[in-house]
Amino acid sequence: MTTIYEHDVIVVGAGGAGLRAAIAAHEEGADAALVTKLHPVRSHTGAAEGGINAALRDGDDWELHAYDTMKGSDYLGDAPAVEGLAQDAPEEVIQLEHWGMPFSREEDGRVSQRPFGGLSFPRTTYAGAETGHHMLHTMYEQVVKRGITVYDEWFVTRLAVTDDADPSERECHGVVAYDVATGEIAGFRATGGVVLATGGLGQVYEHTTNAVSCTGDGNAMAYRAGVPLEDMEFIQFHPTTLPSTGVLISEAVRGEGGILYNADGERFMFEYGYATNKGELASRDVVSRAELTEVNEGRGVHDDYVYLDMRHLGEDRIVDRLENILHLAEDFEGVDGLEEPMPVKPGQHYAMGGVETDEYGATCVEGLYAVGECACASVHGGNRLGGNALPELIVFGARAGRHAAGADLGDALIGTGRSGEVEEEDGLDLPVEPGATTGGDAVADGGAVTEAGSVVEAAVEAERSRVERLMERDDGVKHSEIRAAVQETMGNHVNVFREEEGIKQALRDIRKARERYEDVYVADPSRTFNTDLVQTIETRNVIDVAETIALGALARTEFRGAHWRAEHQERKDDEWLKHTFVTWNDGTPDLWYKPSVLEGEGGEYEPKVRSY
Amino acid sequence: MSTQEQEPATQEQEPPETESPGDRRRAEKQRRLAADRQAEAEAATTTDEETVLLKVFRYDPEVEDKQEPRFDDFHVPYEDGMTVLDALIYARDTFDSSLTFRHSCRQAICGSDALFVNGSQRLACKTQLSDLDAPVRVEPLPHQDVVKDLVVDMEHFYDQMHAVEPYFQSDDLPEGDLEEQRQSRENREKVKMSTRCIWCGACTSSCNIAAGDNQYLGPAAINKAYRFTMDEREADKKEHRLRILEQEHGVWRCQTQFSCTEVCPKDIPLTEHIQELKREAVKKNLKFW
Amino acid sequence: MAEHYSSFRPRGTMWLLQRVTAVILIVLLAFHFFMLHFVTHAADITFAGTEARMSSVTYYLTMVLFLVTATFHGVNGVYAALLNQGLDGRAKTVVQAVLVVASVGLIVQGIRVANAMAGISL
Amino acid sequence: MSHSYDRGLVEDFGRWREFTAGMWAWIFHKFTGWILVGYLFTHIAVLSTAIPGAAGETVNDVNVYTYTIQELESLLLVRVMEVGLLAVAVFHILNGIRLLMVDLGIGLDAQDRSFYLSLVLTAVIAVASVPTFLEGML
Ligand SMILES: Cc1cc2nc3c(=O)[nH]c(=O)nc-3n(C[C@H](O)[C@H](O)[C@H](O)COP(=O)(O)OP(=O)(O)OC[C@H]3O[C@@H](n4cnc5c(N)ncnc54)[C@H](O)[C@@H]3O)c2cc1C
Ligand code: HEM
Ligand code: SF4
Ligand code: F3S
Numbered sequence A: 001m002t003t004i005y006e007h008d009v010i011v012v013g014a015g016g017a018g019l020r021a022a023i024a025a026h027e028e029g030a031d032a033a034l035v036t037k038l039h040p041v042r043s044h045t046g047a048a049e050g051g052i053n054a055a056l057r058d059g060d061d062w063e064l065h066a067y068d069t070m071k072g073s074d075y076l077g078d079a080p081a082v083e084g085l086a087q088d089a090p091e092e093v094i095q096l097e098h099w100g101m102p103f104s105r106e107e108d109g110r111v112s113q114r115p116f117g118g119l120s121f122p123r124t125t126y127a128g129a130e131t132g133h134h135m136l137h138t139m140y141e142q143v144v145k146r147g148i149t150v151y152d153e154w155f156v157t158r159l160a161v162t163d164d165a166d167p168s169e170r171e172c173h174g175v176v177a178y179d180v181a182t183g184e185i186a187g188f189r190a191t192g193g194v195v196l197a198t199g200g201l202g203q204v205y206e207h208t209t210n211a212v213s214c215t216g217d218g219n220a221m222a223y224r225a226g227v228p229l230e231d232m233e234f235i236q237f238h239p240t241t242l243p244s245t246g247v248l249i250s251e252a253v254r255g256e257g258g259i260l261y262n263a264d265g266e267r268f269m270f271e272y273g274y275a276t277n278k279g280e281l282a283s284r285d286v287v288s289r290a291e292l293t294e295v296n297e298g299r300g301v302h303d304d305y306v307y308l309d310m311r312h313l314g315e316d317r318i319v320d321r322l323e324n325i326l327h328l329a330e331d332f333e334g335v336d337g338l339e340e341p342m343p344v345k346p347g348q349h350y351a352m353g354g355v356e357t358d359e360y361g362a363t364c365v366e367g368l369y370a371v372g373e374c375a376c377a378s379v380h381g382g383n384r385l386g387g388n389a390l391p392e393l394i395v396f397g398a399r400a401g402r403h404a405a406g407a408d409l410g411d412a413l414i415g416t417g418r419s420g421e422v423e424e425e426d427g428l429d430l431p432v433e434p435g436a437t438t439g440g441d442a443v444a445d446g447g448a449v450t451e452a453g454s455v456v457e458a459a460v461e462a463e464r465s466r467v468e469r470l471m472e473r474d475d476g477v478k479h480s481e482i483r484a485a486v487q488e489t490m491g492n493h494v495n496v497f498r499e500e501e502g503i504k505q506a507l508r509d510i511r512k513a514r515e516r517y518e519d520v521y522v523a524d525p526s527r528t529f530n531t532d533l534v535q536t537i538e539t540r541n542v543i544d545v546a547e548t549i550a551l552g553a554l555a556r557t558e559f560r561g562a563h564w565r566a567e568h569q570e571r572k573d574d575e576w577l578k579h580t581f582v583t584w585n586d587g588t589p590d591l592w593y594k595p596s597v598l599e600g601e602g603g604e605y606e607p608k609v610r611s612y
Numbered sequence B: 001m002s003t004q005e006q007e008p009a010t011q012e013q014e015p016p017e018t019e020s021p022g023d024r025r026r027a028e029k030q031r032r033l034a035a036d037r038q039a040e041a042e043a044a045t046t047t048d049e050e051t052v053l054l055k056v057f058r059y060d061p062e063v064e065d066k067q068e069p070r071f072d073d074f075h076v077p078y079e080d081g082m083t084v085l086d087a088l089i090y091a092r093d094t095f096d097s098s099l100t101f102r103h104s105c106r107q108a109i110c111g112s113d114a115l116f117v118n119g120s121q122r123l124a125c126k127t128q129l130s131d132l133d134a135p136v137r138v139e140p141l142p143h144q145d146v147v148k149d150l151v152v153d154m155e156h157f158y159d160q161m162h163a164v165e166p167y168f169q170s171d172d173l174p175e176g177d178l179e180e181q182r183q184s185r186e187n188r189e190k191v192k193m194s195t196r197c198i199w200c201g202a203c204t205s206s207c208n209i210a211a212g213d214n215q216y217l218g219p220a221a222i223n224k225a226y227r228f229t230m231d232e233r234e235a236d237k238k239e240h241r242l243r244i245l246e247q248e249h250g251v252w253r254c255q256t257q258f259s260c261t262e263v264c265p266k267d268i269p270l271t272e273h274i275q276e277l278k279r280e281a282v283k284k285n286l287k288f289w
Numbered sequence C: 001m002a003e004h005y006s007s008f009r010p011r012g013t014m015w016l017l018q019r020v021t022a023v024i025l026i027v028l029l030a031f032h033f034f035m036l037h038f039v040t041h042a043a044d045i046t047f048a049g050t051e052a053r054m055s056s057v058t059y060y061l062t063m064v065l066f067l068v069t070a071t072f073h074g075v076n077g078v079y080a081a082l083l084n085q086g087l088d089g090r091a092k093t094v095v096q097a098v099l100v101v102a103s104v105g106l107i108v109q110g111i112r113v114a115n116a117m118a119g120i121s122l
Numbered sequence D: 001m002s003h004s005y006d007r008g009l010v011e012d013f014g015r016w017r018e019f020t021a022g023m024w025a026w027i028f029h030k031f032t033g034w035i036l037v038g039y040l041f042t043h044i045a046v047l048s049t050a051i052p053g054a055a056g057e058t059v060n061d062v063n064v065y066t067y068t069i070q071e072l073e074s075l076l077l078v079r080v081m082e083v084g085l086l087a088v089a090v091f092h093i094l095n096g097i098r099l100l101m102v103d104l105g106i107g108l109d110a111q112d113r114s115f116y117l118s119l120v121l122t123a124v125i126a127v128a129s130v131p132t133f134l135e136g137m138l
């Protein structure tokens, strides 16, 4: 009595990326369905505040946008993806406008744009300080309009992928999902393709701007199905989050002219030479490190944070453009942004890395796509520019949706899987074995075992028995303890500043977490809305994802973009102009590299010193 | 009523009578663990630490002793700046992992955690414990069926939202590549508040009329319609929009109780929007006389 | 979708009439109270006095208008209140009929009374 | 959802302690409106004695209409109820005006204050009218 739902295109996740993919597939004539663990409007895209980069105006063009993005990425972006983003963003943004998105407006009635960190032109299109909210709702509205099927509060736990020694030979036929409301486990067969759009992985860290639901599920599921995770060590720490909760204070505050002060009232970005040109508007990694350095050198407030001041902008401007910030500061920190400076410190914000895809969002597994924050196309390389994630969602969401629906987009320039110039890592000094523990059936999975016809059914069965076992256990460790342990070690050791010994400690702790996970148990006996079970499964994903981040961080012995290593204080272009990849390899992870693609339409992007 | 008259439950939980022996064992274990933890928590209370008492509504159709709704007590150590959501998470992670509630963003944007806290609809993540009288009573949103503990069935709310054709449908798009529709600042300002809705359902839950008349669109859906009706970019569809709103269970049902406006966590002036639409509808109809 | 909310008959007219009658009633009710409780004391009312007032055509017409608006306003208000509580289907039709009959009855009886007071016989 | 728990409509009124100003205004307006319609019907019924009255019918040599009204007015209960009726009408009028303002979008921010004001004014007017209404009774 296995229920199998069948659609042409199954989109997992209904944030900005997933919604756009579903709409695109639908417009291509496919029967698309969204399967999402949260109702679409609850997705974390709604939290994005600042804006969407798109070269819309005279004086700006996509080449400039691509150039800024490549520079921001510290030359680890792949040119075809970066250029694709810059080229398609304007059209996609205007599409949103035509769907009614309430953008902020200029006097002449056109959409407003503002400056953002790392951009050579004020090209960040915005809707107040709640751009993501409007984008998410506008696209959900279009999904309703088109009558696209939405399975909400269905938690996808596993991909139905055929087995083959070589992941590039595997095919994805669908997914398995758990209906949170009733506890039913069902299969979803996709005749065209499965698009993963599960968003961020911020829950790997304790102090994060990401939602509680951002547990890197898509990354972990694709990883265990054999798809490589790319550049996982590149985690962006946003310089302005509220110290108590991690709630984000948008970069727009600095874009509009907000100023950072240390405890001594010094404008440290200039005073201490962190970024003598751009000051507060330098790239996020630069500002985050500057703040932490201030705190570490004793110039922080309460040894914890610095101040972000916007009072001088004046009440009118603040209320007009940053009103939402006033509410956030008031509700979550009890600070009135019109009257006093706001306390801020760096917090985990964005994962540049993710599931490896080409510039159409396709992975090396046939029929499996990934878009949005869970994917790595790679647009952001070593560091994402503010306002570049939202356009990524719509640009690549649309492409993957179309591709999965069967549209011919031409050949991809970016190769996927172990093809091209692959370089294996074999000399890495690991403190413990990463990957699967022995025993513990709740922990084992990997690729499925059957041929194409019955792969979805088989995956459903495998998932049923996993859930059965998790539910059966009487006693043991609670997922919340394991998750907290992982978050703690990641926060201590694989944060803004990284040292070799620390990363190794993190790997040891993650290993311990894996072992404890073998004894994890679900206390809630109910099948109805069992969030205990859902979070237990998510925690497994958090562990897997944390491990890939730590592995990448240990391997990359240089300082590039958001990745800073104490022992390696410079960017090493000779050795490290390449992406890191981690593959699950059925439980014994492999590390390998491929060079980044710097050859674009307008020639080669020359790595330059990144100074702001 | 029934929810209120229930005696706050004792911490003891009867072993639920469930199907398989495995289930029973599990439940037995759980009872013991929960009791232990509660005892620990109680012990913690007697020390000098400052704690807040939460009385939380519990119900689970599948677990024997939760089938009859009850309130459980949780003593949560208080920290500065703690919200109701923080306290619930603490209670769940520390005392009883079966405590169930929706939440995600922790920053008042996903709209998952509208709850009935001390007699009024609030977003748990946005409600500071320091603003509440102790003990803090936490219940699921009124007027919606309870699925489990604090989780309510939102289907009907979504249906109402979908009923107002909540999507842009202007046929009047500008010609030419990359040509946007123009919208004046004033017009954007006019619809601005209405676009902030996060679909939390607090307003509809607070409205007596929505409670009595299940077909009443309710303040959230009407506000959603307002967002389109008043958007000058969609002027060609205004009449169509008003036709939906002036149906029997549309705007006329609103009796200006204002509770929707009072509870909306996004400060949307719902009553004002509804009233404006009533006037628009009357104006439209007057034209035909 | 919206269609399943059946009735597309605009209820705006009723809503508007309820407000319009309310405005009229503010004036009429104040006048009425003033006349019969303050100018003439309720306890001092006699048939002769009533007859005298009613024989003025303006007063007569005002009172009929008062009767009609008050009846409409009151009965429509009651009906709207019931609808808000979810009155539907057959019950709704029945209530509607009962209320219409009651209103018509009230107005007819009211006019008969007024006629008697004004000395009009048909 | 097959197994969900419906707390029913009763709980709503079990929550009266938690009602806000606008809800009380709604309930009072409703309540007073219904009393007024009830009174309207009764009132016409009483006045109907004018029909036999006009035909010359009498009780104890007094016109039946005059007699009925004066008999009623001589009862303390009726006088007291008249004060109540006045209060009911005054509240309904004042809150009615408040509602009309709300309909026009005027003073929405003051909706709770205007409700309290209606209550206070009603009380004042009702009290002030007592001497007039009870004249000759005490
Ligand atoms: C506070 C904040 C502010 C930001 N501001 C900006 C900005 O100004 N500009 C910008 O460009 N970028 C910004 N970003 C980054 C950007 O918002 C995110 O990267 C982007 O929204 C991610 O979108 P997504 O569609 O990939 O994922 P999400 O919106 O997170 O959606 C993920 C979806 O996947 C579903 N899902 C996850 N796991 C599962 C599963 N196992 N089964 C089923 N469904 C699942 C979820 O239900 C959800 O629907 C910001 C990010 C944050 C956190
Ligand atoms: C004198 C001035 C009056 C004013 C300003 C007034 C105003 C109003 C208004 C605005 C409403 C509509 C409330 C709503 O739909 O939200 C209403 C309802 C009502 N009115 Fe009046 N009214 C007046 C007199 C009367 C009289 C004389 C009667 C009795 C015959 C009456 C009976 C009612 C009833 C029964 C309702 C419906 C109440 C409900 O919702 O249950 N009103 N009034
Ligand atoms: S209008 Fe306000 S209360 Fe109602 S659903 Fe929207 S945000 Fe929530
Ligand atoms: S509470 Fe209900 S009655 Fe109207 S003003 Fe709000 S919708």
Ligand code: FES
Residues within 6 Å of the ligand: B103, B104, B105, B106, B107, B108, B109, B110, B111, B112, B113, B114, B123, B124, B125, B126
């Ligand atoms: S957790 Fe998202 S609104 Fe409260």
